[in-house]
Structure formats: structure tokens, C-alpha cells
């Protein structure tokens with residue numbers, strides 16, 4: 001396996017700039033604690049305890065979304081995991097940020113504000129272009145080393161991920177190391193028996209990518225979440241339209257991908273298992289269900305797969321030698337709509353199979369419903385990056401760390 005330098009290779013008493021992925025769900029303006037904080041805390045704690053001056057960068061949401069907020073709450077949550085204060089500055093590379101960076105003492109930790117508040121961060125561009133941005137050029141001279149711990153964002157060519165490895169010595173953090181090793185090994189692994197992939201979530205392109213590339217390695221795809229609505233629509237059912245102006249879950253995804261979804265469904269009809277029905281909230285705020293024949297996209301938001309679908313997927317999972325889950329099968333954050341996701345992860349946990357659960361949001365369901373990370377072979381905090389690793393795609397953020405080591 002190609003390799004990169006890690007924090008074991010750092011000189012003593014360095015000024016380190018560390019990229020984390022603390023991108024989290026935000027409910028009513030409140031950032032929700034999750035496994036990303038817990039995992040990155042290990043890297044941060046180790047660096048601080050070793051006496052480095054530690055400056056952290058991370059992003060949250062995308063401009064225009066409700067989840068696009070400042071990182072002040074993130075500093076408190078992360079600090080709780082490492083039992084030391086994490087200072088926060090509401091600036092990225094302006095005078096305020098540079099003053100805070102330069103006054104840091106050995107062992108102290110400072111979090112800069114949301115990297116996506118800088119116009120230099122988001123457009124996907126080549127590393128050489130990103131390295132020349134004001135963002136990178138202003139911050140880099142204040143540091144001895146750059147550490148990328150953001151495995152789950154390593155598929156993005158953003159300034160904080162691909163610009164710095166060209167101008168500073170670059171190293172991988174502990175999360176980067178662990179996820180890279182686990183996901184790369186999984187991608188190359190062969191299984192004797194039945195291999196099942198349970199695919200849900202909200203991002204059709206992730207799902208299509210996996211089904212296209214791994215279609216010959218995976219025996220059965222059990223579909224849930226928004227992904228299943230798009231495939232149900234390909235099968236001729238009346239589902240998969242945006243009913244709210246502020247949500248863009250279906251229309252654009254369907255318009256951009258309908259040919260490929262229809263083709264995939266036709267080609268792999270025997271492998272693709274679709275829901276038997278979907279669940280919605282009735283007028284009394286209770287869970288109710290429609291069979292596929294009753295689906296009516298004009299009047300209902302469908303938020304989970306039906307109980308009959310849970311029963312249909314259960315034996316498929318239990319008969320498998322390997323199960324990969326990516327994306328939730330329903331809005332599990334609301335207990336009423338957790339049956340699909342919980343049914344699948346319980347069946348996986350109780351089966352003696354090789355099991356991987358992927359997705360920053362999806363993996364929250366494990367603790368939420370009384371299961372344990374140790375019930376699975378690997379729980380990845382990455383969604384899109386995990387999918388790309390499984391399909392053998394290179395992740396630009398990691399390629400640059402490997403280049404830097406060679």
C-alpha cells in the first residue's frame with residue numbers, strides 16, 4: 001500500500017496547521033455531537049500533549065444551507081473530548097486569526113472559523129491553483145507543518161485540503177491513517193459467499209457510483225432512503241418529487257441522473273431489491289405506510305421503508321458473508337422513521353459477517369439505538385470518500401500526502 005508520513009514523523013515543538021472534518025448535522029442552529037469529534041480528538045490530543053502549537057481548520061455546511069454556521073460550538077464540543085480548552089477565533093486568515101495563531105503557546109489549541117467562509121476555499125481547482133490562493137499564501141508562513149486528518153473530505157479539491165501540501169511539509173493525522181488503511185484494504189478484499197450492499201441516504205451520485213463500479217462484486221443491493229425513491233420511480237412508481245421549495249432532494253438528482261438510474265435498474269434488476277412500500281407521517285403525527293401501488297408523491301413525504309421491506313431485507317443480510325451499508329434507509333433521527341435503518345444495522349450486528357457501516361450521518365444511528373461500534377468490523381466516519389475508496393477512485397487529498405512523502 002502506498003504510504004505517507006504521519007505525525008510520528010514530525011519534529012519536536014512544531015507549529016502545526018491541522019485540517020479536520022467536523023462537518024456535522026445542525027438542528028435548529030445547534031451543532032450535533034457525533035463520531036467525527038470523538039475520532040479527531042485523538043489526533044488533537046496527541047499533538048497538544050506532544051507540545052506542538054496546534055491550529056485547527058475545518059468546514060461546516062455549504063454557503064446558502066442552514067448547516068452553514070460558524071465553528072464556535074465545534075470548539076466546545078471537541079474540547080470536551082480532550083479535557084482541555086480549545087480557543088476559537090471568528091476569522092480564518094485575517095489579522096485577528098494571525099494574532100491568535102502567533103500568540104499560541106506550546107500545547108495550546110486554536111480552532112479557526114469555517115474554511116468555507118473564504119471565497120478561496122470551495123471552487124474545485126487543481127492543487128497548484130489552490131496553493132497560490134491568498135488563503136494558503138497568508139497562513140502557510142505561520143507554520144512548520146501541515147497535517148491532513150480529514151479523510152472524509154479528501155475527495156474534495158478545496159484550498160484547505162490540497163493547497164497546503166504543496167507549500168508545507170505534509171503529514172497524515174490518526175483518523176486519516178486509520179480510515180485509509182481500513183477502506184483501502186476493504187476495496188481489495190475478496191469474499192467467498194454472498195456480498196450485500198445496503199444503500200440509502202440522500203446522495204444519488206454516491207449510490208450510482210457504487211452500483212456502477214461494484215455491480216459485479218456485489219450480489220445484492222438493498223435499497224432505502226432517497227436513493228430508493230429514485231429507483232422506485234425508475235420502476236414506474238409515483239414517488240421522488242420535491243414537495244418543499246427549500247429541499248432539493250429529488251428533482252435535480254432525478255433530472256441529472258434519470259437515464260443512468262433507469263439503465264442501472266434495467267441491467268441489474270435481479271440484484272436490486274426495492275422497497276415494498278414507504279412510511280409517512282399521518283394527520284395525527286403517527287407513522288403510516290403506503291404500499292408501492294398506493295404511493296402518491298403529490299401529498300406525502302416518505303421518510304422510511306415499510307415494515308414489510310425491513311422483513312424482506314432481514315434474511316438477505318443474515319445470509320451474507322459480507323455486508324456494506326452506506327446511507328440511512330430512513331430519517332432515523334426521528335424514532336418513528338428509524339425502523340429501516342435500525343432493522344438493517346441490527347441484522348448486520350447480529351450476523352457473523354464482515355461488516356462495514358459508512359457515512360458521517362448514518363453512523364450516528366449506531367449509538368442512538370443502543371448498538372456499539374465493536375459490533376461491526378469497521379465504522380467509517382466518511383460517506384462520499386468511503387464510497388470512492390471502495391470503488392478504487394483516488395482521493396486527491398491523500399494522493400498529495402503520498403506525493404509529499406516521496
Ligand SMILES: Nc1ncnc2c1ncn2[C@@H]1O[C@H](COP(=O)(O)OP(=O)(O)O)[C@@H](O)[C@H]1O
Pocket residue numbers: 200201202203224225226302303304326327328329330331332333358359360361362363382383384
Ligand atoms: N426518506 C428520506 N427522506 C429524507 N431524508 C432521508 C430519507 N432517508 C434517509 N434520509 C437521511 O439520510 C441521511 C444520511 O444519508 P447521507 O447524508 O446521504 O449519508 P452520510 O451518512 O454519508 O452523511 C440521514 O440523516 C437521514 O435522515
Ligand SMILES: O=C(OP(=O)(O)O)[C@H](O)COP(=O)(O)O
Pocket residue numbers: 021023061062152153156359360361381382383384385
Ligand atoms: O460530510 C462530508 O461528506 P459526506 O456527507 O459524504 O460524509 C464531508 O465533510 C464533505 O462535505 P461536502 O460533501 O459538503 O463537500
